[in-house]
Amino acid sequence: DNENVSLQSICRYKDGFLGVVYRYVQPTQEEIDSGVYDVESSYTIETYDADFNKLSTISLDELQKSIEDDGGYFYVQNVAADDDGNVYMTLDSSLYVLDSNGALKCKIDFENWINGMVTTSDGQVYVMYYNEQYESVMAPVDLAAKAVGAALENLPTNNNGSPQAFPAGDGKIYVVGSTKLYLYDIATQTSEE
DSSP: OOOEEEEEEEEEOGGGOEEEEEEEEOOOHHHHHHTOOOOOEEEEEEEEOTTOOEEEEEEOHHHHHHHHHTTOOOOOOEEEEOTTSOEEEEETTEEEEEOTTSOEEEEEEOSSOEEEEEEOTTSOEEEEEEOTTSOEEEEEEETTTTEEOOOOSSOOOOTTSOOEEEEEETTEEEEEOSSOEEEEETTTTEEEO
């Protein structure tokens, strides 16, 4: 009865459907009475069709247990999906790729913080992260190699060096700068305001 559910993240899922990550927290009555919470949380990914009918629910309990058993902290930050139904999730400086049933396909570790992801209209997932010089870069995820490809060049940034990106279609993405919106062409690696 005390369960607290929050919408953690959303992403475009295959076939234009919607993927939603929910976080569930259920404090005990003792924690509620004392006001001190040391609650466990759990996560699911639910997929919905264009009419918001639920298609599937994927539990992240197995992945969460594995990470926490290894001494890590499980908190989903960014989520993306490709056209094959694979789900990409970032947790601090690691990227996890799950298949459409929630099984782990691969894990890619980064030296620094991951600050976003975007899926282009052709289904390619790009991850934004800080490189060794602490500059914000964006690179494609190469699922076959279980790594990221070469960083895109000439990517606009904002004042804090961490741009947001959104799909724009036709091999392009929108990049939010400090006071301007840019249309970035991935093929030519150029942008226009």
